[in-house]
Amino acid sequence: MKLMNVLMATTFFPPHVGGAEYHVLNLSKHLARRGHRITVLTSALKKALSDSRYDLGKNIEIVEVKTYFLPARPYQSLSSVGITIRSQEKVRELIEEKDIEIVHAHGHHYPLSWNTIKAAEAVHVPSVLTLHGLYALGPTGRFGRTIEELFNVVLFSRMLGKSTSVIGLTRTITEYAKKYAREIDNRFYTIPNGVDVDKFLKAKPLKRFFRRKYDLPENATVFLYCGRFAEAKGVLEFAKAASLFAKRCKQAFFLFVGGGPLSAQLNKWLETNRGMDSKIVGWVPNSEIHELYIASDFYVLPSKWEALPITIIEALASGLHIVATPVGGIPDVLLHYPRKTYIRGFSSTKIADALEDAYSNFDVTNAHATPESLENFDWSYITTEIEKVYYEALEHGPND
DSSP states (O other): OOOOEEEEEESOOTTSOSHHHHHHHHHHHHHHHTTOEEEEEESSOHHHHTOGGGOOOSSEEEEEOOEEEOOOOSOGGGGGOEEESSHHHHHHHHHHHTTOSEEEEEOTTOHHHHHHHHHHHHTTOOEEEEEOOSOSSOSOSHHHHHHHHHHIIIIIHHHHHHOSEEEESSHHHHHHHHTTOSSOSTTEEEOOOOBOHHHHHHHGGGHHHHHHHTTOOTTSEEEEEEEEOOGGGTHHHHHHHHHHHHTTOTTEEEEEEEEOTTHHHHHHHHHHOTTSEEEEEOOOOTTTHHHHHHTOSEEEEOOSSOSOOHHHHHHHHHTOEEEEOOOTTHHHHTTTOSSEEEOOSSSHHHHHHHHHHHHHTOOGGGTTOOOTTGGGGBHHHHHHHHHHHHHHHHHHOOOO
16 A cells, blocks of 8 residues: 555634534544545644644644635625635645645635645646535525526636546535536545444443433433534524424423534523423534434434535434434435434424424334444545545546
8 A cells, every 4th residue: 555645725624613624634534544644734723733632643744824714794604714825835835845645625615725726736746626515605595506606617617627536425515516527537436424433333332321421311302403503504493493392292302512603592592491401512522422422312403505414424323313404415325224304394393393203203122223334434434435536546647
């Protein structure tokens, strides 16, 4: 096996919380354990990355690039668009200094990714682009869709043409990218996000222990929401649906894990609706988040749009009954997973109906059973597949 010097370019990295951050962190760690040398170019602060929770280990170096973030108007999602200063020049410097053989850019809506792909092309180094989502603004509103389409036709299509290889986390994401590619060939791959499967499997017998650890009622039916408290995730609609469902199911307990722009509104709603049992837990480290999944019975994700949320894979690895809207790549992941109920709409009433349907069909005897094909979401398998993409990109060479 050829060991490589790889440059990862990602606008977000821990301590920032999100699916792309989690993906790049784990991919870097697993590649480094196999002997590859990884340089991560990111906007994150080095001092925060020294936190022992992230356990970067050897063979990984973090390089910071100055970044300015847009205001969250007129779309909240714009706040995640980082404008990087001299990043194309920085990439070229790193390629030369670190003897980089392949660059891997993450996220197609970020200037850092654009500049990384352009820099790699300029110095004739192969590049891989991973798409962590479909939309920047979300698929709602005529103005947002028009701007998104303009971006895809003008910029995204050029990025695809300059990239040696393109990875989509789900089949839906990969097919979305192909619509804007000027030439479609075998450079497109579908490789999912992942989890440490073994950690989830070993923790399954400890459900009662985790309930006591987090002060959850032992005999309740726990409905878990985990992620950003944001409008796109439908978290407020879920809270309102929970209050409706609680009138029908007295033993239901609702656990909210995470944080975000709607934290204050969620807190206020839960405080003023005393007819339901609930609890909010802040962000939990990746090393411990599996404990809250194992402590639960249902996972609920009423998102209005998604790509491939890592929380769905975590819920699947825990064997939970999943209640989710069939948006983005969620149906791809849950295609053969039997313990699921889809939410047919975005209103609190539709979510409450789905909760009742899921609860009435809940198989207690089969709860937390290990799903088939779980190994496809394990980081060992994912790292091997991405290594193959790297080797093929090196063989193919950069696009000129």
